[in-house]
Amino acid sequence: MSASVDDTLICRLAGELWAVFAPWRGPWGGGGATAAYLARRSFCSGAGLRWRHSGRDRDERDENVEALGRLERRGLLHRRVERTKVIATRLLDAGIERACSLAGAPCWSDGWTACERLAAIEDARATMTHLSTGWTAEWALAGTPPHWAGCGGNETGRANRRLLSVLEERAIPALVRGWLLSGADLHGRVWYSITNGGRAALTDAPADAPSGADADDDCVLAWREGAHAMQVRLAAAPRSEREIGLLPLPVHGGPIVGDDVVPRGNVPTVGGRNYAAAAHLATGANVGGDMAATGAAESHPGRPASSTRRTDS
Numbered sequence: 001m002s003a004s005v006d007d008t009l010i011c012r013l014a015g016e017l018w019a020v021f022a023p024w025r026g027p028w029g030g031g032g033a034t035a036a037y038l039a040r041r042s043f044c045s046g047a048g049l050r051w052r053h054s055g056r057d058r059d060e061r062d063e064n065v066e067a068l069g070r071l072e073r074r075g076l077l078h079r080r081v082e083r084t085k086v087i088a089t090r091l092l093d094a095g096i097e098r099a100c101s102l103a104g105a106p107c108w109s110d111g112w113t114a115c116e117r118l119a120a121i122e123d124a125r126a127t128m129t130h131l132s133t134g135w136t137a138e139w140a141l142a143g144t145p146p147h148w149a150g151c152g153g154n155e156t157g158r159a160n161r162r163l164l165s166v167l168e169e170r171a172i173p174a175l176v177r178g179w180l181l182s183g184a185d186l187h188g189r190v191w192y193s194i195t196n197g198g199r200a201a202l203t204d205a206p207a208d209a210p211s212g213a214d215a216d217d218d219c220v221l222a223w224r225e226g227a228h229a230m231q232v233r234l235a236a237a238p239r240s241e242r243e244i245g246l247l248p249l250p251v252h253g254g255p256i257v258g259d260d261v262v263p264r265g266n267v268p269t270v271g272g273r274n275y276a277a278a279a280h281l282a283t284g285a286n287v288g289g290d291m292a293a294t295g296a297a298e299s300h301p302g303r304p305a306s307s308t309r310r311t312d313s
Helices: 005-021 032-045 058-073 093-103 108-129 138-142 155-177 196-201 217-235 274-283
Strands: 077-082 085-091 180-184 190-194
Touching: 005 032, 005 058, 005 085, 005 093, 005 155, 005 217, 032 217, 058 077, 058 085, 085 093, 093 155, 093 217, 108 138, 108 155, 108 180, 108 190, 108 196, 138 155, 138 190, 155 180, 155 190, 155 196
Parallel strands: none
Antiparallel strands: 077 085, 180 190
16 A cells, blocks of 8 residues: 555655755765755754655645645644745654654664763763863764774775764764754764753653664655755755855864864854855745756765865764
C-alpha cells in the first residue's frame, strides 16, 4: 500500500530540513554556506523554510497545498501565508517525529546519544585543562583514528569515512533541535560543540527511536528527494562579486588536548548582495526561483575541498 500524500509530503519536508542542518563541508566557491546559515537561522527563529511546490502539474501542486493545511490542523507543522499563498513552512517536533518514524530516519534519541557522548568528552577535557567549553573533532566521537588519519581511498579508509557519516546522521537531530553546533574547516572536516540546551536535554532520557524496519518505501524516497533538492538549492545559491563573504578565525587556534584539537569559533560575517540573494531560501522572499545546479552537494567526511574558504556550520 502506497503512503498517503500527507505522509510523503511531511517526509520530503523533513529531508529538506535535515539537509539544511547537516554540517556544511563545501563546496566553498559559491553562496551555499551563506544560504545554509540563513536557512538554519530562519528555522530556529520560527519563520521556517521556504515552501517550494514539488508537484509535476498544477493538480498535484494544489494537492500538496491542501495536504499542508491538513498537516497544520494535525499540529505537525506551521504554514506562513502571504496573500493566500504559502511561502514558508516550519515542521514542529511532532511532525519531525512523525516523519522520522515513517522514513526510519535517526530521531531525537540518536541526537540525545550524540549529546551524551560529546558531553562526556567535554567534561573530561574540562577536568584536564579547566576549559569549560570547546570544540570536539568528529573523529573523537566516531572512534576513527586521530586527526582523520586512515580516511584514504582503501577499504580501511572507506570504513572510517562510513563511521563519520553515521555519526553525522545521528548528530543532525541534535543540530536541528539546537542541542549541538557544528563547524567545518577548509578540508570538509567537522567539529561539534554541545549547547546549554543540549546539556539540559541530558537530564531526561528520550523516547525510543523509530524502527527502520517499519519504514515505508515511498516515505524513504520522499525524504531522499527532499534532501537532494535542498542540497542542490543550497549549492546553487547566487553569489555577488561584491560579497565580503564569511570571515573565519583560525581553525587550529585553540589548545591541543591529548590527541584532540580545540578550534576557536568562527564569526559568520556576511556582506554584499549575496546576503539578500540567499535569504529567499530561508524566508520565502525573492520568490523568483533558484539558479540551476548540476547536482547535489554531497557530504564527504575527510575529503579535501578545492577552495580555501571556511565557515561555521
